[in-house]
Amino acid sequence: MEMDRDKIRKRFGYILLVSFVLLTFFSPVGRILKIPNEITFFEGQTFTLPTATFVEANGDRDHLQLQKENEIQLQAKQKGESEVVYHIAGLPIKKVHVNVLKDFKVIPGGQSIGVKINSKGVLVVGYHQVETDAGKVSPGEEAGIKIGDLITKINGKTIESINEVGSFVQEAGEKGEPLQLGIQREDKEFETQLTPQQEKGDSNYKLGLYIRDSAAGIGTLTFYDPKSKKYGALGHVISDMDTKLPIVVKDGYIVPSTVTSIQKGANGVPGEKLAKFLNQRNTIGNIEKNNQFGIYGTIHKTLSNPVMNEPIPIALSHEVKKGPAKILTVVDNDKVELFDIEIISSIPQKFPATKGMVLKITDPKLLEKTGGIVQGMSGSPIIQDGKLIGAVTHVFVNDPTSGYGVHIEWMLNEAGINIYENEEKAS
Known part of the structure; x- marks a missing residue:
């Protein structure tokens, strides 16, 4: 009798389970719960x-x-x-x-831009072995300075360029006195002492460090807001070519650039846009921020874009779908053109993150010209259904026709544009 009750309970449980599964997955309830x-x-x-x-x-x-x-x-x-x-x-x-959300539109970019960044202090990019009478030594390395550190102060004075370093080093070396250096290492700041050494057969004293205070390159403008004049470009961080570490920005600027030639990409070998700055005095805007989502600042001179010169809506990450899209970019002089691509996949991200989309170049003209995604194309705006959805950021090394993109809402956030803001700020 007890066994019969157990069987009945088990059968009833199975029926309930099957009913729940059917109700959840094969009924209006299932569709609603999703x-x-x-x-x-x-x-x-x-x-x-x-x-x-x-x-x-x-x-x-x-x-x-x-x-x-x-x-x-x-x-x-x-x-x-x-x-x-x-x-x-x-x-x-x-x-x-x-x-x-309040209706929001930006003007898409696509223009080729020259980028010049000045670091906060001088960046240590390597060690130099000073040959002295006692042998080879790097005073900087002995002082505990690491590659990637920023020298922000010398003897209490803020250092903004390499040109300011030499006189401190020579004076301290001739007096045989140590320099008091202010160092920034990632988020930490500390001080250390360094005594310059004289190179054998040379009257100059040396730190035993290779240092740099700026970086330059080219990229693509992604968007700018015609109201606030804020812009975003590149879609990825600018890193030092030697240390591979992000450059901490003191200031910088962007200028128009023209593409002179293109090295086509191939499997295992990324291609590259070769370009030149048109006029370094003709700055378009400043650079206030450099991080994993690109460079950001304020535009004070607009660039012409004959393809799309009016503000267009943006799409949130959950609105992006698989299928056809287009990018705006330059492959010849300074002419902005539209090219066909395919969105292979998109992650509807709830929090800021890079590489939210996988895309593939499908335009025959662009493939013929570049072989796919090339260096300098980073920041090229992606348009789908008349909306700005993101920017090209990375190329797959083993497949230059494909790469990653970042969702536009994260770039807007980094530019200081809060589309989720509840109240409009007074202008």
Whole structure:
């Protein structure tokens, strides 16, 4: 008798389990449960949801309009928050928070730009062995200075360029006195003493360090905001060519550049745009930030873009889809052109991260000209369905036709543009 009850309980459990699986995956309930808990979109946009027996929109009706026909459409009327509640058989089974953002547009870039960055202090990029009467020695290495360190102060004075270093070194060497150096290593700051040594057969004294105070290169402008004049470019960090470490920015600028030739990419060998700065006095904007998402600053002179010269909407990461898209970039002189690409995959990221998209160049003209993604193309804006969705950032070494892209919302965030802001700041 007890065994019969156990069998009945087991069978009943199996029936409940199967019913739950069928209800969850093969019914309206299953479709509803797969809806995200939060939906974010812009004023004027429409978001489609699965139908249900009963749906209601709570909150301020000025923000959201709900239309029910064969499917449910949420129409964003104005900035604000609301929620949608799904009911089946009179029971609430799903609540969706809806966040309507203020309509926001930027002007896409695509222009080739020259980049000049001045580091905060002077960057140590290597050791130099000073040949003295007592043998070879690197005073800098003996002082505990590491490659990648920044020398920010000498004897209490802030150092901004290499030109300021020589006089301190020579004076201390002739007096036989140590220098008091202020060092920045990543997020830490400390002081150390270094006594310069005289090179054998030379009247000059040396630190025993190779140092650098600036870096230059080319890239592509991604966007600028016509209202705030803030811009973003490159989509990845600028690192020192020797240390491979990110350059800590003191200041810098961007200028127009023209592409003179292109070295095509091949498997295992990345290609490269060769370009020259048009006029270093004709600066377009400054550089205030250099990080994993690119370089950022303020534009004070706009660049012409005959392809797209008007502001366009942006797409959030969850709006990006697999399929055709286009990039804006320069492969000949300073002419901005549109080229076809394919979005292979996209991750709907909730937090800032790089490499949110995988893309592939499909345009025959661009493939013929460059072989795919090349150095200098970083920052090229990606357009899908008339919206700016991100920027090209990296190339796959073993497949130059493919690479990574970063979602535009993270670049906007780094530029100091908060699209999620609840209240508009006074201008």
